[in-house]
Amino acid sequence: MSTAIDTMVRFEVFRYQPDWDEPTYQIYDVPYREDWVVLDALNYIKDTIDGSLTYRWSCRMGVCGSCGAMVNGYPKLTCAAFLSEYLPGPIRVEPLVNFNVERDLVTSIDGFMEKLESVQPWIIREDGATDDLKSEYLQTPAQHSAYQQFSMCINCLLCYAACPVSSHSEEFIGPAALALAQRYNLDTRDEGVEQRRDVILKDEGIWECSFVGECSAVCPKHVDPAGAIQQAKMTGAIDYYRRLLMPWTVKS
Amino acid sequence: MRGRSHEPIWWSAFGLGGITAALFVPVMIFVVGIGGAAGWDAVTGALAHGEDGIGALFRHAPVRAVLGLILALVTVHAAHRIRHTLIDLHVHAPPLVLIVASYGAAAVVSALIAIVLALF
Numbered sequence: 001m002s003t004a005i006d007t008m009v010r011f012e013v014f015r016y017q018p019d020w021d022e023p024t025y026q027i028y029d030v031p032y033r034e035d036w037v038v039l040d041a042l043n044y045i046k047d048t049i050d051g052s053l054t055y056r057w058s059c060r061m062g063v064c065g066s067c068g069a070m071v072n073g074y075p076k077l078t079c080a081a082f083l084s085e086y087l088p089g090p091i092r093v094e095p096l097v098n099f100n101v102e103r104d105l106v107t108s109i110d111g112f113m114e115k116l117e118s119v120q121p122w123i124i125r126e127d128g129a130t131d132d133l134k135s136e137y138l139q140t141p142a143q144h145s146a147y148q149q150f151s152m153c154i155n156c157l158l159c160y161a162a163c164p165v166s167s168h169s170e171e172f173i174g175p176a177a178l179a180l181a182q183r184y185n186l187d188t189r190d191e192g193v194e195q196r197r198d199v200i201l202k203d204e205g206i207w208e209c210s211f212v213g214e215c216s217a218v219c220p221k222h223v224d225p226a227g228a229i230q231q232a233k234m235t236g237a238i239d240y241y242r243r244l245l246m247p248w249t250v251k252s
Numbered sequence: 253m254r255g256r257s258h259e260p261i262w263w264s265a266f267g268l269g270g271i272t273a274a275l276f277v278p279v280m281i282f283v284v285g286i287g288g289a290a291g292w293d294a295v296t297g298a299l300a301h302g303e304d305g306i307g308a309l310f311r312h313a314p315v316r317a318v319l320g321l322i323l324a325l326v327t328v329h330a331a332h333r334i335r336h337t338l339i340d341l342h343v344h345a346p347p348l349v350l351i352v353a354s355y356g357a358a359a360v361v362s363a364l365i366a367i368v369l370a371l372f
Binding site for chain 1: 256257259260261263267336339340342
């Protein structure tokens with residue numbers, strides 16, 4: 001049971017509707033409960049104070065990745081941001097930066113979906129065997145652990161909000177998509193490295209990354225996209241010099 | 253390959269400079285800055301056959317060559333970091349201008365280091 005405390009926490013919530021000229025911040029006072037997270041407070045606001053507040057959420061347990069927002073300027077899953085960490089307030093809730101706002105805390109993720117698709121984050125087989133699976137593809141524990149960490153991504157996009165490169169380059173493929181590309185490139189069942197090469201090895205792929213590392217710092221699933229990009233840079237640099245110095249060893 | 257980036261050239265120089273900075277610079281400071289300056293026999297004696305202090309150390313051409321190489325690589329490392337930091341801070345300049353300015357500055361600093369070492 002939640003512990004009711006006779007105190008209120010002030011929320012400053014970013015509000016924007018498509019027909020408004022300017023966004024604004026609206027003040028809400030929410031009762032403090034020790035076991036409440038920011039998402040609980042948003043639900044309280046929507047249920048009891050202002051039904052027009054718009055935001056995304058689903059699982060409220062750090063799995064679905066839909067409730068990301070800037071909480072006091074830092075990208076967080078609102079379901080994992082306990083009010084107790086922000087006392088005495090106020091708590092400012094804004095949509096994730098580096099994305100266009102559609103309404104209140106809801107951002108447009110169309111650009112990300114295109115980038116995600118461009119790295120082909122699925123297992124590619126040269127023999128097309130994924131269309132007609134007849135047998136298992138066995139993998140040792142070591143082969144599995146090589147990519148397992150990068151497969152934990154829930155596409156919450158906190159890493160894009162934290163990324164300084166995403167703040168100035170709309171074309172940058174970005175942390176989550178590059179980590180997923182690396183996840184499949186490292187998978188022994190996959191044969192799609194060549195197909196992903198052009199997207200990953202251009203400037204807007206891994207090379208725009210300035211290795212600030214904030215993507216890994218904010219990741220709620222400890223995916224370490226910065227590490228994935230560094231790994232890809234190493235193989236990308238070897239590939240570059242091989243094409244430059246020994247072009248006869250390269251297929252395309 | 254279409255749209256291939258030439259950033260690996262700068263990135264690998266940056267990586268080499270980073271490894272140099274992490275592995276050799278602390279040792280260099282310890283040996284030259286502390287040991288040499290304090291006139292430790294183990295440092296000055298071994299290389300200078302009993303001559304005095306840090307000056308003796310630098311009269312050996314190989315010492316100056318290695319020192320110059322280490323400092324040049326660290327300078328390139330710094331230039332790359334500064335270039336990307338400027339981009340992250342939204343300094344709007346054509347990419348080529350930033351490349352010429354940052355690595356050009358590193359080349360000038362490296363050349364000055366080489367001159368100082370050559371005249372020592």
